[in-house]
Amino acid sequence: MYEKKVAPIALDHIRIGDPFWKPYMELVRNHVIPYQWEALNDRIENAEPSHCIRNFRIAAGLEEGDFQGYCFQDSDVYKWLEAVAYSLMWHKDPELEKTADETIELIASAQQPDGYLDTYYIIKGLDKRFTNLMDRHELYCLGHMIEAAVAYFKATGKDRFLKVATRFVDCVCENFGTDPGKIPGYPGHEVAEMALVLLYGVTGDEKHLKLAKYFIDQRGQSPLFFEEEEKKNNNECYWNDSYMKKQYYQAGKPVRMQKKAEGHAVRAVYLYSGMAEVASATGDASLFEACETLWNNIVQRQMYITGAIGSTQYGESFTFDYDLPNDTIYAETCAAIGLIFFARRMFEITGESRYIDVMENTLFNAVISGMSLDGKSFFYVNPLEANPESSLKDYYKRHVKIERQKWFGCACCPPNIARLLSSIGGYAYEANTDEIYMNLFIGGEIEAELGGAKQKLSVETGYPWNGDVAVTIHNDAESEFTLAVRIPGWCENYSLEVNGEKIVGADVISNGYAKLKRNWKDGDTVVLKMEMPIRLMEANPRVRADAGKVAVTRGPLVYCLEEADNGKLLQNLSLSDAPEFNCHFEKDMANGVVVIDANGHRTSEKFWGEDQLYRVYSDNKKEDVRMTFIPYYFWANRTPGELLVWVRR
Known part of the structure; x- marks a missing residue:
């Protein structure tokens, strides 16, 4: 019942030529990825240093020195590698691939004999590993490593990075669980949950799915693991004196009992994305119901009109229903991207366009606002109201910038934007054996196996500046399949034609999509015209x-x-x-x-x-x-x- 109805079309089967999105993709490929590589190597003048690559070199014994940066610094290079992988899927680049291979070898050279791989503890002391899951991000870094490794394997066919990630997962499986002698813990910053299901899709190894399910089912169970960890290891939780307490980590109660989005916004939507993945893979009805409840709370009571989420700088968090200040807002770019991850998974399970409506709104407004048009500066915070003097002189608005920054010491957002925009085609077009869904109106050529035959769709559009979309079918033989075209929630008036013949919308609309099922011939056309009033x-x-x-x-x-x-x-x-x-x-x-x-x-x-x-x-x-x-x-x-x-x- 909860199995995904569609899956993204492989990026090497999508050639985007869209006048709006193609420049963004080329910007990421030609400027953002090279710029971020320079940043990871601390070569951007007047920008905060990353320390990322240097930490790996120290951990691998190639340099001497101390760990520098945040404890989750490793994740920056993993997200960069994921963006590289997506870029290589639609544009081969031997030099970039060579740089990526060398980076993967550097990462592998830091891996410990039992598979453990986190430069913070390798450098600062392995005796302390897995002793502060609440705040030290080892499992968060593992999650991003998995996502990058799977993407790189799909892009190149090389399994070196995949084996490195799988060895780290094996190490975690050996150390975590409710059996005697194991750690009954889970990530303080979620992402491993959805990453492990992704890994399971490639390896077919049940232990990868079981570990993801364990992390979700164990989260928030009594006694609270993070409280026990604090006592045992003398850790301090900054949020104990806040109204959030352990709900800052979405870990104050079991996930199926959580009715409102609470705590750190990025952690929250990463967790909810993982919950949706596990619910789908295991057929867990109660877990999916929890996802629906949390989704509705976000979009009906805690989401900005831009699709941004996370209304306060204090903890980068959700606060309470309808609390959406515009000038002290946080609205981290990563949180918006995480909401897109959640939306995509909910759509794939339900086939309902309301999730894509939120995805589209968030993408056009809360995400691409986070990067300058030249790809060399970034917003961490995306305000809806800003005043230069307030940002400079008001302590409580100092996080709101009126100029994008070259880089950040905590640089999660720039590589997150890069990996999303590099893979945008897979969000736009998804399919199964008999249906292809046009989620986002992005022009180009899409190839897919539909109705037992190879199909090519040529899409032309002036979106988002006008609402005209034209699709032409190319095939060698007439074949039956369904072309599902989303009718956006904002669109009140539109016309739809197939080969010049008007289609009555009410006859074909299902879950917000115009589902056109027919025997398609070479040269058949579909034209959607959406009115775009202010x-x-x-x-x-x-x-x-x-x-x-x-x-x-x-x-x-x-x-x-x-x-x-x-x-x-x-x-x-x-x-x-x-x-x-x-x-x-x-x-x-x-x-x-x-x-x-x-x-x-x-x-x-x-x-x-x-x-x-x-x-x-x-x-x-x-x-x-x-x-x-x-x-x-x-x-x-x-x-x-x-x-x-x-x-x-």
Whole structure:
């Protein structure tokens, strides 16, 4: 019942030529991956050092020195290798592959005789390994190692890295469990759970699936392992004095009893992704129900309009329902990417488009905002309101930057973006033996075995700037299969044609997809035209930060005001009661963007005395202005300045 209905089409069967996404993919391949390699080797001037490669060299005995950086520093190179693997799937690059092979050999040379591999403890003392699972990230690093190793194996056919990862898994299997003498623990930072199911899909070894299920089933059981670990090893938990306590790690109670997304946002969605994987692989109904409950809590009560999650800097965490401040927001890029992982798995199990709606919204807004258009600077935090002076002088807003940073000491986000964008084709197109799903409207050529025959789909679209999508089928012989085209949740009016004949949507819509089942012939065409009106969105009245305000959206994009177009003091702008909008395409912005103008008002300072802080209310202090909205992801790519998404009416 919970088996996945579809799987991603292999990246070497997808040739993306999309005018929006192709430049991003090429940017990652030509600039981001090489730039991040320089960063991992501490060769970026005026950027925080990574220490990552040097730690491996020290652990392998090739250099002398102490461990530097965060305890999870190893994961940065694993995510980089995963991005490399995806890039190699759709663009062969012998030099890049050679660099990756050499890096894998360096990693392998640090591996211990029993398979253990974590540079933090190899350098600082193996006698302390597995003594602070709560905070020291060994199993987190293992998870990212597995994901990279599987991707590299699929990309190149080389199993060197896969064997290294599998040996580390064997070491964990030997040491963990509820049997006498074993450690009854689980990861403090989740990711190993979904990675182990991925590994099981390649190896077919049941112990890999069993370990993933063990980590999930054991989590939060009484007595709480992290509390016992604290006592035994004299560890200190920073969160014991917070309202979250062990729920910071999603470990305060069993996962099936958790009804709200709580604690560190990235850990949470990584865990939920693993829960969905295990529920699907084992047919666990109660675990899947927990996934649905947690999903609904996130998207109905704790998600920003951009798809961002994690509303507070304190613990990079969820707080409580409807608490969505815009200026003290955290909204880590990694958390948005983790939500996409969760969405994809829920879709694959259910076939319901509502999960892809969230994926698309998050991708276009909360993810690509995290990287500059040149791929050389990054946001860790993605605010919906920003003021340069507040970021500089307000202690509680110092995490909100108005310029992207070259690198971070804690550099989880940049390689996470790289691996996601390098593999975007697999999110866009998924299939089984008889159906192919168009989840995201990304142009290019897709090859798949459908209806027992080879098919090629050519897709052309101007998305997200317009809603026109054209698909042409190419095959050698007529064959029956289903082409499932998503009708986005934002789309209220559309037309659909097959070979020029109109299709009545109600006749073919199932779970948010237009399912076109027929005998397809070479040259058959499908044309989807979606109207893309400008929409004013309002938040639930319980969201205090957005009361009396609206957000401007068009298609999948959230728009914002930026100081570069509208001047300072954006909070003084308001839309007219009946705003007139005008859209125009600015080809010189980035690779071209649709900009929106609207009529509104500005509260003018000239009606105030210089030393007047308060006065009797008067409505006669507004000036008519024309306001300019740009796509949210595009902000901070020009002159640094203020940002505002939610605008007063």
